[in-house]
Amino acid sequence: MTETKARIAILGASGYTGAELVRLLARHPRVSIVALTADRKAGQSMAEVFPQFAPLTLPPLVTIDEVDWTGVDLAFCALPHGTTQQVIKRTLDANPQLKIVDLSADFRLRDPGAYEEWYGHAHQALELQQEAVYGIVELYREDVRKARLVANPGCYTTTAILPVVPLIEAGAIDPSVIVVDAKSGVTGAGRSAKESLLYTEVTDGMHAYGVGSHRHTAELDQEYSKAAGRSVVPSFTPHLIPMSRGIYATIYVNTAPGVDAAGVHRVLADFYASEAFVHVLPLGQVPQSRFVKGSNMCFIGVAKDRVPGRVIVISTTDNLVKGASGQAVQNMNVMLSYPETLGLEQIALFP
Amino acid sequence: MTETKARIAILGASGYTGAELVRLLARHPRVSIVALTADRKAGQSMAEVFPQFAPLTLPPLVTIDEVDWTGVDLAFCALPHGTTQQVIKRTLDANPQLKIVDLSADFRLRDPGAYEEWYGHAHQALELQQEAVYGIVELYREDVRKARLVANPGCYTTTAILPVVPLIEAGAIDPSVIVVDAKSGVTGAGRSAKESLLYTEVTDGMHAYGVGSHRHTAELDQEYSKAAGRSVVPSFTPHLIPMSRGIYATIYVNTAPGVDAAGVHRVLADFYASEAFVHVLPLGQVPQSRFVKGSNMCFIGVAKDRVPGRVIVISTTDNLVKGASGQAVQNMNVMLSYPETLGLEQIALFP
Amino acid sequence: MTETKARIAILGASGYTGAELVRLLARHPRVSIVALTADRKAGQSMAEVFPQFAPLTLPPLVTIDEVDWTGVDLAFCALPHGTTQQVIKRTLDANPQLKIVDLSADFRLRDPGAYEEWYGHAHQALELQQEAVYGIVELYREDVRKARLVANPGCYTTTAILPVVPLIEAGAIDPSVIVVDAKSGVTGAGRSAKESLLYTEVTDGMHAYGVGSHRHTAELDQEYSKAAGRSVVPSFTPHLIPMSRGIYATIYVNTAPGVDAAGVHRVLADFYASEAFVHVLPLGQVPQSRFVKGSNMCFIGVAKDRVPGRVIVISTTDNLVKGASGQAVQNMNVMLSYPETLGLEQIALFP
């Protein structure tokens, strides 16, 4: 039955992660895109919103309410935080057989209290929140395989979790002192028209933002703490960099007694030896964000610091691919029992 | 026998067009890369030169002399102008069954006199020069199908030929007044370390260069004149733009009597109606270079000017794909009787 | 009395041209900024809107109605097109001794019919429209000296008028065939939050816009026609380039009989020999936009084309300085009988 194609809907197709889903899925051999929604641009064609799709045949943009769910196998949900939980609740209630990969933050936090603290209101779909699986395939592959609802992680968190969680779990580092200095390309902020995101405000310069308060921190707390078996509170500082795509995380860790940079490197190299989408560079080499741009890869480098007992771990992804839509497709592949790399083979576009 | 894979060599794999060939061919289902050369970087792995390929298994970089040509079906030649003709002559003499797609300028001009005028020395492989087919598939498909040696056109010229030659052939424009104001991304200049190509010299500004003297002009002369049946001398001004990829040609043409912008548009829309890699936008819409970035597409727009009798035709390609390596793979597909779009389905990476 | 300082108001200080006026005037030795307006940001400090001014002492942002005009000598008006004419009419009615440099398009066109055609409504201050002087100092110095109201030209037009008007006036070119292929940095579009101006929509690519319909064309028509003594209709195509500042105009002209590129160059070199802000490069050299960035300079280059009888003239300015606020200060200097270069001596910021 390798010829069957899953029928796919994309909710929120007019944003950047929506477009990236279309880019990947339009060439995926086991998928058929049957519905695209964009509430404010309903009635337009995808080519009007993103002209690069003009040569393709795609469904028109419709409102969510206009979607005919009959026969839809899986939906990607690329809607804003907050409203997503109700949309998904309603959709799953009406179509319980549907599988969903949600790219919003709504189902990423398992703890209702943490959700309420970081998002400022009680969660509206508590049962689904408990059901949802955190969709980092490399860490939760079996759970994803059985999931009906996958919460696709954030771009910062994917990039900062992949290189750190195995180190915590292996006891190679001291989880009480972790500094994540993270840098993001501008697509991470989406396509909404804000003065602060104008070309003229972002190019040829940089700045930190959300210091000590970025919501992705909650996901780091959750996953680091889970790995450590106790509460872990990392420092996390995001910066906006004049590049379209890319997350670049420079992570300062203190090693456990007897562990040096080579030991840290070995843990990561072993952990990811058979993973298709995580590549650990040789010890001492640092990655560049451009070497993953457009691909679903995470590149990780390990370097020793001058400061005894400190190691620097550097991790980079494309925030729209492994940090969002590519990882979502990877989750879909696992959920549908497809080969995990299907449709995700593209190599980085460099230069 | 759809399962057979052609055995491919890439000469000059350490430049940007070489890397782009690897990017495309490593995922091409009917191709096996068996040799990669880079004279100055021989002995290194491709991953050392372009780390984005680190997760792949690829042949090591060797010198051209080290290539074992046994069983090689087709070679891409991405070497510097001037030396290429001798390399190809020598290689074809020794391996007459080999097919070659040459990405240099060495075999693009049919007229030995024009070659000598523009390149300052007599051609060293005159017979091959006569044999070579100019590799714009959309215009020379049947010749390419039978060719042993294809001269892959330049990026500027591909972008300026596709929208203009059908207009000349149809008699829709006056070939004696054509202004091609062309803008290029920086990859068009290759990977050689020159002060003028430093980030700091190129970013956040722009300039014209080679005004009235750029060598790609010779190709325009050749193809425009061939279409017109008489000598055509266009104005051609290249500019360097702070973007990695992309050629953007704004072309001012005077229409033939009785032809207006709609007529110009109709000629192009009809001519390219069934082509996979040329997309003519609706009349009045202009393309953006970013909507073809990373793809093998050429997008063409037609707009009427305020000046009576003048029409503005705008054409854009990715100089490394449709302007170089993608077009080379398209030529290869035709030469090997593969489906023309095989391995070239990638959609533009935007944003 | 060289110590007296003129008292200056800036209406519309929260946009880019407003900020550029503050940058220049805060260091101008003969000027004191006494009022800054920004209707939507009234109540904020300039440092909140543009933090680079945090170390300075500046008046707070107020609404236009809150300005105390007592003792104000000159106002710069950097307000949106359309509403400006009424603001200026009202302000001059109440303060007839005031001098104004208006950076909007409202008073640039002398012909009420042309204004109505390009802006879609009748002009609301016809008498002032007739009174206003078109503020290119190099062409209208004496008129500016006596003016009460100066209409500061647009950035595209300044850049395309300076190199062409002397050629038309000298009879060196045929005014009936002029192609202005113009490229603009993104600040030319101002600071309003539009999706099309987001970093992610503008970076690493380019596109034409307003083909055949950009309103600056009306100014070109006016000034070219005035120089020619008959109606001149140039082609004008603007493009958006991923750079912050800079206009770069590549202008294709046909020479008059007996005139070649050297003749064209001589006309311009002679015309601007004693001008501080226009620099004509040696024949054959082309300027780069980055060599004028941040300065009030216009650099002009002349190159011969391959096409007999055609010459390529290239002109570049910083759209926020010589294309807007710098030229406005230059106008002010002339209006106030200050040395013309006062406060405008800054050299381009390159790299």
Next chain:
Amino acid sequence: MTETKARIAILGASGYTGAELVRLLARHPRVSIVALTADRKAGQSMAEVFPQFAPLTLPPLVTIDEVDWTGVDLAFCALPHGTTQQVIKRTLDANPQLKIVDLSADFRLRDPGAYEEWYGHAHQALELQQEAVYGIVELYREDVRKARLVANPGCYTTTAILPVVPLIEAGAIDPSVIVVDAKSGVTGAGRSAKESLLYTEVTDGMHAYGVGSHRHTAELDQEYSKAAGRSVVPSFTPHLIPMSRGIYATIYVNTAPGVDAAGVHRVLADFYASEAFVHVLPLGQVPQSRFVKGSNMCFIGVAKDRVPGRVIVISTTDNLVKGASGQAVQNMNVMLSYPETLGLEQIALFP
């Protein structure tokens, strides 16, 4: 006697810091540039090397040996590391009355052993090394005033020393745990033609480099240790960012018992209250690199971290101005008893 002008030579005028010195000094009211050297470009005009200076009258580029030192008051030395020490020794031996501001690293380290360790060879001018004053005016103003030879600090170090040394001296932070995550624009790497600095290798992406081994670390060690009165070893990781200018340092510090973010902020605000070139933002505000671009300012922000006892201090400068040539002019002003801000009043060029 305010009208006298010091006679100035610039050694190494063809690099970016040399050009920046010319940009600043050509408009400095108390300075006359009498000699410009550039060994490899001797015989050319400055306008050939940096066309933005074409409108100015400047001395021609000569070799160092061709300089006539008669009557030269002060020289800026913007030569490569390593050779500088011999050039300066020779020049001062022949012209002992000369004052020198050296922009290389040759005289920054007071400890000959540290110099040898970081630069791999013994210092060739030990007496001058001892004589040289470390040229951060805000910290060493009195020493600079009396100095004959000033070692102008590096860009990274200026940016990381200004916000940290006062905190160490005040006992507000624990010097044993300092993480400096630093990001640099590309001009920091100079104008030499290297593949790794090509536009195409640097744009639209980022990477760390010199992890744990960058030579500027030695200056941090020296100044932090001096402030602490004991050996301090910070973590320091530089990154290359696609922007022309700017250093952006995100610094993680642990506070001393009883000190919180407000306390850290107060120390810095007080320390720099009367300094013209260091601006401390209100508590909780973070700077952007673009708000100092082209100016001699250092902007500092302080934010509290989620992690108890940790504070994040952010500091940014323009690496070519306060990080190099502007600071050099500031040193010159102090050495010549000029007002410290003379010629350095330019406000940042934003946007």
